[in-house]
Amino acid sequence: MNRRAILATGTAAAVAAAFRPRSHPRPGRRWLPGWVAMPQLTEPGNLPPAPFTALADTTVRQTVLVRVPGDQVRVRFSNAFGTSDLTLTAVSLARPLGGRAGAAEIEPGTSHPVTFSGRPFVTVPPGAQAVSDPVALSTPGVLTVTTYLATGQPDTQITSHPGSRTTSHLLSGDHHDDPALPGATPVDHWYLVSGIDVHTAGDSTATVILGDSLTDGRGSTTNGNDRWPDQLAARLPIGIAxxxxxAGGNRVLHDGLGPSTLARLDRDVLALGGATRLIVFEGxxxxxxxxATPTAQQSVGDELLAAYDQIITRAQAxxxxxxxxxxxxxGANTSYDDPAGLREQTRQRINTWIRASGRFDALLDFDxxxxxxAAPRNLLPAYDTGDHLHLNPAGYGALARAVPLRLLR
Structure with missing residues (x-):
């Protein structure tokens, strides 16, 4: 009896069996997050370009780099900021041509259909997420996620991660299984996809990083995967995610580009199964x-220290x-530096607390x-993108080297 017949005539137990994911776990293995992207509401300037603005009748092909070894993967999609149902009409997983991040083409013969509770589609309610059934695709490596949306999201309240530093591709019509997308429109954003879970060895571990544009990789190379977490991961043994x-523009205390760190801590850290460590590099x-007034800077400093204390308490629990x-x-950044040096005083106050308070389990002295x-208020010129705030790949490499590997083993 096929699944449709079971649904029409079967018992509740039969229905449950019909939609049970076809996973065959191996002893000593478990599911672990292997890649994530912080979900946020797409700002108008980062929406898909016309005619794809609502993603209706659109194929979206995206690549992500998974560094954890495994024999199966699951894909996560987020409708965290949608105000209408998100229907993913068809989804496939494959390997990009040549293993290249940002590639529009996939390796022939590597495309795998993705199902959700046994069905080839899924509807994600507003504010929710969907996790796919397991797909037999080995990692590590770059994976291609291709999604076709027949109806799109007409209200354009699209959940995305604009700072992907990775090229995605948009094409009208259903091309989720096509090996190439000729004529596709490239965009440097991730839409809807928010995570990859890996079925991996039981001794694999995960460390979560909370940060802003300096961790999201502004100043890094598009499709180069040379943000500081990428360069740190390249120094680590496999099995450490x-x-x-x-997210660029993110703040600890108040919403900016995306929810504040305090507001998203449960969603982005505590709800991730398998994580054992947290790095906080934000503020x-x-x-x-x-x-840039004494009162305002005193206040933001006080509130940041209290917020760090809250994050530590909640995570350690x-x-x-x-x-x-x-x-x-x-120093010398036209937006953040001020003539009286009041913001610099607050930065030094925060750094003194991070170094000396003993509240963190370990210190990473990125400063x-x-x-x-020769000018400690400023970035080393060799690491500066030119805006005196963000780092180039060499600077991100310096951050990666500042993390003692023993803390992550």
Whole structure:
């Protein structure tokens, strides 16, 4: 009897069996997040270009880099900020041609259909997420996720991760199984996809990173995977996942581009199964967007220290070790530096607390790793993108080298 017949005539037990994912776990293995992207509401300037703005009758092909070894994967899609149902009409997983991040083509013969509770489609309600059934595709490596949306999201409240630093491709019509997408429109954003779970060895571990644009990789190479978490991961043995839950413009205390760190801690850290460590490298946007007055800077400093304490308390209650990273220089940045140096004083106050309070389980001194010894308020010129705030790939490499590997083993 096929599944449709079971649904029409079967018992509740038969229905449940019909939609049971066809997973065959191996002893000593478990599911672990292997890649994530922080979901946020797409700003108007980062929406898909016309005629794809609502993603209706659109194929979206995206690539992600998974560094954890495994024999099966599951894909996560988020409708966290949608105000209408998100229907994924068809989804496939494959390997990109040549293993290249950002490739529009897939390796022939590697496409696998993706199902959800046994069905080839899924409807994700507003605010929810969907996790696919397991797909027999080995990792590590770059994976291609191709999604076809027949109806799209007419309200354009699309959940995305704009700072992908990875090229995706949009094409009208259903091409989710096509090996190439000739004429597709490239965009440097991720839409809807928010995670890859890996069925991996039981001794694999995951570390979550909370951050802003300095962790999201502004200044890194598009399709180069040379953000500082990427460069750190390349130094580590396989089986250690670094989960980059950062977004440009993000703040600890208040919503900015995406929910505040305090608001998203449960969703982006505590709800991730298998994570054992947390790195906190965030706060410079709170300091930089607060007024350059003594009262405002005193207040933001007080609130940031209280927020760090809350993050540590909540994470340690879930048995995570929490590592604090000092905030990197802002000297000469036209938006954040101020003539009286009030924001610099707050940055130094925060860094002194991170170094000396003993509240974090370990210190990552990113400030010392990238500041100019001759002008400690500033980034070392060799690491500066030119805006005196963000780092180039060499600077991100310096951050990666500042993390003692023993903390992640």
């Amino acid at each position: 670094l989960l980059n839950q950062a 410079i946007n709170d300091i930089g967007t607060a007024a 879930r048995d995570l070790r929490v590592y604090g990273a000092t905030l990197t220089p802002i 010392a790793a990238v500041r100019d010894p």
